[in-house]
Amino acid sequence: MNTLPFMTANFVAREIGYSMTKGWWEGDQAVTR
């Protein structure tokens, strides 16, 4: 049976209110901060 993980990067836009208009790095940096 395969394990089915949830990828936590799915929440990349969460910290910016799901308004990620400047590309992946906008969300990445918001999470990292």
Added chain:
Amino acid sequence: MLGEITPIGFSAIDLWVAHLNPDWATPRQIAEAAAILNKRGLSVTSLAIGIPDDLNKLEPISKIARALGTKILGGGCSPEILHNQRGELLAALEKHDLVFGYENHPEKDAAELLSQIGPACGGRIGVTIDTGWFGTYGTSAPDAIRQLGDRLIHVHLKDIYAPHRSSDHHDIRVATPTNPTLKDMGHETCALGEGVVGIEACVTALQEIGYTGGISIEHEPEDHNPLEDIRLGYSRLRNWLGQ
């Protein structure tokens, strides 16, 4: 965050490096993360992290991996390291008992991907397939799975809507002064089965090659919370797998 995904049914995660970064994570933070995951009944299948340009940084990465109970790293790697520092990379992976699955982003098909990653090196170096990027390039992800075969270490199962613009081949993992949105790159992710990748056929292909590893659900919308889409995709995936 974790409290929102366990009600869906998840018992494992792929931990993205931004959530526990080896550049800043302290031993205490790592131990706390392990305890929280354990309390939630969540295992860690892989770390979503690329190979750092400084291979010495694999040591702190390995400490996180070991503490969380995984050996698998899934992400990018510079061609310089893959090709010109391969011996050092392999030695570091062996030293820290890690397995690296190179994740396709710019590669257009399985042949290009296999050329990029080179030989298996005792199973230490393989592929974390991102089915969504093959969709962006109009490449059959199910066919790619069959071609990659036993080089698959991990799967990022991702569906996308039909691209409204062809990608300019920019790799999102590389920051540039003008970062395009995923949608503008022809990479708008969606619930599994709602897009053009052929996710059910991907699952069939994984079963055909006898793949027994992890199948991560990846969906990173820029403009809405993905949880309801992921709930739907998780249900569909379990049904396709017969789980």
